[in-house]
Structures are given as structure tokens and as C-alpha cells.
Amino acid sequence: MGYTYVAALRAATELGVADHLADGPREIGELAQATKTDKLKLYRILRLLATRGVFREEEGERFALTLPADFLRTDRPQSQRSAVLMLTDETFWRPIGELAKSVRGEFIFKHIFGMSFFEYWAQEGVPAEDFHRGMSAMSEVENQFLVRSYDFPKDATVVDVAGGLGGLLLRVLRENPTLHGILFDRQHVLDRNRLGELGDDKRWKLVAGDFFKSCPKGDIYLLKYIMHDWSDENDIRILRNIREAMAPGARVLIMDPVLPEGNTPHPGKEMDLLTMGIYEGGRERTEKEFHRLLAGADLRLNRIIDTGSYVSIVEAVAA
Known part of the structure; x- marks a missing residue:
């Protein structure tokens, strides 16, 4: 109960x-x-x-x-009100009640709502800001663990792939004053970005596009909660586009839970069932599964960084 x-x-x-x-x-x-x-x-x-x-x-x-x-x-700093309302919205809640359909091969979200998760939030009349506001609230807490756990190289260009409103990139740029950033997402998402809060518009730019087609050139690629949205096949398409755009010596930082083997409890195992319910092919992965995924895009898992939170950083380099 x-x-x-x-x-x-x-x-x-x-x-x-x-x-x-x-x-x-x-x-x-x-x-x-x-x-x-x-x-x-x-x-x-x-x-x-x-x-x-x-x-x-x-x-x-x-x-x-x-x-x-x-x-x-x-009114509390790092308020999680919007995150709670997002995660308990019917678009998350209802699919979880029908996981048996997923096990039998049905795409649960489409069965209930008649379209994919992202198509649903892109509809006219559906307040898409509720989803992005919820993700932004959740990220405010997570991002402090992620950014302080990685030593960003000086003078690099950081590309936040499908970075939403830009909260993660904003924190990276604030804490690393030599970096420049690219927020890469769909135009309707970029229109609501937060990067103006940095107070230095010369250090960032917006690039609209589709990561299934191409990605901007950069030195560090941030993929937070992107890989777990898609099947291996679709993730490899995204990663191959990044691989083609990578500058020499570039790094790819996948920010997702890394599931422990066996019976060890981990919040990522709960998130894994959430992705099963709302995405077609979405999943969380173990270290072994990340190795296989990256190899399919001519990338190599370099290391996994424990951030002190349930989200790890999987650092990948060119194979």
C-alpha cells in the first residue's frame, strides 16, 4: 500500500x-x-x-x-514542490500501475495516453512548463553533487545535450569561469532557458536541433537523464552523432544512476521501473551495460565517478 x-x-x-x-x-x-x-x-x-x-x-x-x-x-531555496508534483503527475503514476503490459511487450504510456511521453508534453494546452519546472527543481539539488565531483578542463566548450532550461550548464559555468557553454535542445525549450542568470552572455549560446540528426562541436558533452530515456539502438544513434562532433580529446559525461549488481538496494532500481512505464525502451543500466552501449558508438568507458548521490558520472572517451 x-x-x-x-x-x-x-x-x-x-x-x-x-x-x-x-x-x-x-x-x-x-x-x-x-x-x-x-x-x-x-x-x-x-x-x-x-x-x-x-x-x-x-x-x-x-x-x-x-x-x-x-x-x-x-519560497524555500531548492524547493522540491515542483519535483513532487511532476513525479506524482498522472503521466508518471498511471503507467506504473500497468507494468505487466510492458513485460508482455506493450508500450504502456502510448496505451494509456495515445502518444509518447514527449509528444504528450509537447501538445498545445498541456502545460509543458510543469514538466520542465519539475525537472529543474529536482536538478537544483542533484547538480551540486555532479558539478563538484568533476574537474572541468580550463577554456573548454561544454555542450549540454538536451539540457532543458539550462540549470546544469548554468551551474557548471558559474563554478568554472574559464568555460564556455552551448545549450542544445529543441527551440521551444530553449525559449525558456535560464542562462541569462549567469550575467555574462558572451560565455554561452543556444543551438536548436535534434540529437538524432547531429550535435554541436565541443570538448565536454553533458548527458543528464538522456540515455535512460531511450533504447540501446536510439542511444547509440545519439552517441554516434556526438562521436562525430567531438573535438580531439573530448569527453562525454553521462549522468545517470549506475545500477549495482545483485540484491543491493539503489534508487536507480526504482527509477528503472519508472522509465519502463513512461518511455519506449527506456532503462537504467549497470556498468557492464554502459560498456556495451558505448562500444556501439566507438566510445570507451574511461571511469565511473561516484558523486555522493544516486546519480553517477560515466565518463567516456573516443575508443
């Missing part, structure tokens, strides 16, 4: 409960009035969340913020 916790987390996030506790604990009746909800039902939701350390119940049916709950506030 673990999904009941996820449902409660989404409900409390949608209702903005954490924002109403920013100034201190409040009695459930006050919270219900502030959120325009039923007192008893709201209490039952928060009671469950409190068992996981998200909110804390105090004497007199009063609830207070905990550190995890504090990250649900809209």
Missing part, C-alpha cells in the same frame, strides 16, 4: 500545507480553514505523512514542519 503515502504527499503538496506552516506549528482546524479543506480528512493525510517524517504532529492536533516538509514550501 506504499502508493497511499505518495498520494498523501501529492495532496499535501497541491494544497500548499507547508507554506501555511512557515511561521510555526498550527492546529488542524486552522490549517483546514487556510487550505479550504475538510478538517478530519486533512488530519488523516497529515497523520500518515508524519509517520514518514514529512510534517510532525504535536499535542493538540497541531502540525509542524520537519526538514523534508520544509522542502515543499514554494
Whole structure:
């Protein structure tokens, strides 16, 4: 019944409960009035969340913020509110309930929604910013682990492949003042980029395109949460285009979970089932599987960097 916790987390996030506790604990009746909800039902939701350390119940049916709950506030630095709403959206939630169809060979997301995951978010009338805002929020926390774990060479050109709003590239450029960056994505995504926050427009540029056709020339290629979206065949197409564009001595940095062998728990094994549900052919990979994937694009796995988070850096070079 673990999904009941996820449902409660989404409900409390949608209702903005954490924002109403920013100034201190409040009695459930006050919270219900502030959120325009039923007192008893709201209490039952928060009671469950409190068992996981998200909110804390105090004497007199009063609830207070905990550190995890504090990250649900809209005004908190590195707020995860948008990430929670994205990961509990029906586009993630519903396919997971039908994994048996995937095991039997069906593309679950298309079975439910009539199109692919990316086609869905590109539709008119669907707020695509909800997806990109959620990814950006999740990345704000992850990126600090990734960027501090890699020693970027001076004066290099860094290409963020399908980099979305540019949050990762922005952090790389901020912490490495000699670097220049290229944010490479579809034009409708680039239109909402964040790179202006750097305060130096001479150090970056936008390039619109399709990574299945070609990639810009660069010294360092960032692929965060890209490889796990696609099948081996499609990933090799992307990597071959990068291989053709790579400057001499260039590096490819794949930023995905690297699954441990055997029965070792790892968040990537949960993400692996999520990719099974929402992508056609998507998957997380072990070290051995990355070796095989890269070899298919004339690349060689050079090393795997433990970043201190569940996302590793797989560094690849020309074979």
C-alpha cells in the first residue's frame, strides 16, 4: 500500500500545507480553514505523512514542519514542490500501475495516453512548463553533487545535450569561469532557458536541433537523464552523432544512476521501473551495460565517478 503515502504527499503538496506552516506549528482546524479543506480528512493525510517524517504532529492536533516538509514550501531555496508534483503527475503514476503490459511487450504510456511521453508534453494546452519546472527543481539539488565531483578542463566548450532550461550548464559555468557553454535542445525549450542568470552572455549560446540528426562541436558533452530515456539502438544513434562532433580529446559525461549488481538496494532500481512505464525502451543500466552501449558508438568507458548521490558520472572517451 506504499502508493497511499505518495498520494498523501501529492495532496499535501497541491494544497500548499507547508507554506501555511512557515511561521510555526498550527492546529488542524486552522490549517483546514487556510487550505479550504475538510478538517478530519486533512488530519488523516497529515497523520500518515508524519509517520514518514514529512510534517510532525504535536499535542493538540497541531502540525509542524520537519526538514523534508520544509522542502515543499514554494519560497524555500531548492524547493522540491515542483519535483513532487511532476513525479506524482498522472503521466508518471498511471503507467506504473500497468507494468505487466510492458513485460508482455506493450508500450504502456502510448496505451494509456495515445502518444509518447514527449509528444504528450509537447501538445498545445498541456502545460509543458510543469514538466520542465519539475525537472529543474529536482536538478537544483542533484547538480551540486555532479558539478563538484568533476574537474572541468580550463577554456573548454561544454555542450549540454538536451539540457532543458539550462540549470546544469548554468551551474557548471558559474563554478568554472574559464568555460564556455552551448545549450542544445529543441527551440521551444530553449525559449525558456535560464542562462541569462549567469550575467555574462558572451560565455554561452543556444543551438536548436535534434540529437538524432547531429550535435554541436565541443570538448565536454553533458548527458543528464538522456540515455535512460531511450533504447540501446536510439542511444547509440545519439552517441554516434556526438562521436562525430567531438573535438580531439573530448569527453562525454553521462549522468545517470549506475545500477549495482545483485540484491543491493539503489534508487536507480526504482527509477528503472519508472522509465519502463513512461518511455519506449527506456532503462537504467549497470556498468557492464554502459560498456556495451558505448562500444556501439566507438566510445570507451574511461571511469565511473561516484558523486555522493544516486546519480553517477560515466565518463567516456573516443575508443
